[in-house]
Amino acid sequence: MFDKISFPSAPNFFAEWRTIYFEPIPNSGERITILIATKDISGKIEIFDALHPTVIDSLYGSKASAFNGYIKLIKSNILKNNGESTIDGVEVSVWHTSQSINIHGIVKQALYKTASLGAVALKSLFEQEDSVLENEQVDNRWSKRIKNAVLRIDPSYEKSFDIKIPIRKDVKILCGFHTARYSAKFNVCTSQTITRMKSNLMDLQIFDSHHISDKFDLIIQMPTDDNLQVPLKTLARMKDNIELLREEVSSKPNISIYTCDSEVEGAERIFEMLKAS
Template identity: 25%
Template sequence: MNTLEELFPSEPTFFGTWQTLYLEPIVGSGERISVAVVAIGNNNQYGIIQAIRSELLECLYGSQSQNMQSIIDWLIESASNELKLHRSLSEWTAPFGGVILGSIHPAADDSIEGILKQAIRFTASLSTLALDAEREEDEFQSKRYSEQWATSIFDEIKTINPNLSNCFKKRLKISESNLLTSFGFMNEKYVSNFGLLVPTRLSTSLNNVKAKLFDLEALKKSQVLIKPQIYEIIIGTPSLSDPTLTDTSVKRLRETIDMVTEVAASEDIKLFRAENAREAAIHINKIAA
């Protein structure tokens, strides 16, 4: 009997509702994009997350993607404040036009995150389908994401410990050629490079990470007289529990992280995974200051 029961999924333990926030990029056009989803538990727990990933916004809107991101951030902040006060959006008024609040759907899962995943799966094709779609890899785009990641870490360090600001973007001659190799951060005891694993461009972003690892390995084995004691690569990734990631995306991302960790360890290079630039900056300050 126990064996038979194991064939069926366990009964959900968390109950609530979800609904979607739609945005008309051109007000009155009728064109709608799912930009956020809300989940409210029967115990009054709630969650609200962006339903379209930032890298997809960049693909859709190019140079205007930051403006679109700011609009979505404003919308989510307004809805979140309403949820804090009333645990409902029934009386909420959006801060600008072109916002449509979707129907309320009952749901059950094991957590609020599970219900948010349901909302994403049923209403946000730009989030789920685009993550698992086959696409041509864009090396230039992946490098640009990586550069933005490094700049964000630098900006955070300036607020945490400005004394470390001059340790960023160090260039060093580590071979007999006259070429200089760049490193994300370097001082007398610690050096790190910054990589970013983007779920929608995993192959090319992995190649960039491997190149960063190779530079650290080359420095470690070089004839440079004064070298840092600690070598590390800091990898930026979304949270593995991010509801906007499909199970397939999470599996691929987890396997890629494990592979990079193994490659780094083989050269005695540490790996630190950060989900945002501030987390990375705090880590650098703790080790290098």
């Protein structure tokens, strides 16, 4: 009866994982999962983020940058102490033994088993129809992160951000970054932001028709294929939305859609286009 049934072989990658918790209010008992630490059979320790940058922005607002700096400090501390923490307000779970196809599979198991505030916020951002996170705020925070990344490299571009460009006497359109050679608008790609991305793309087409700049980008924050926090089905839907947008501007040689996972990549794209234009 079972002669023709082929069962998959068991995953042969073994490792341990533990959860790193942060207590935002000391002695409150509230804990947020911020990191996942892994240890392979050779004893090598690796640290992975449990919170998506967009979620950190939404949770901490203007203090997001400081919180990101704190997470970097915690990572360094844990690596120096062989997977342990010596920082007040940071706790670690016990080590859990697991197996998967690779280290990313181990981390995904850890994220799935850890019911963190970040996971709930991420689900509402990427999956739920009625998100508690306002998409406009999400886009604005992405824009601010790119702006800060650019200004860290070249502060002279301070006045090139958030420019209202006059199209005619009674119409002005906001542009995230603008120079005579190159302009860009910014979006975060989620399952809910296709309308906002289309709107920004239409603005860029208006800029192009009025010769506002020589080249234009819609710079979109998009999770990479190996992102550990966004489900594969959700990522596939997001990719489909991006392809639809690219089809809409396929006949517009001056307009491009550029996807990246971090504000550093977004800033690098801006300088690359400024240099080329």
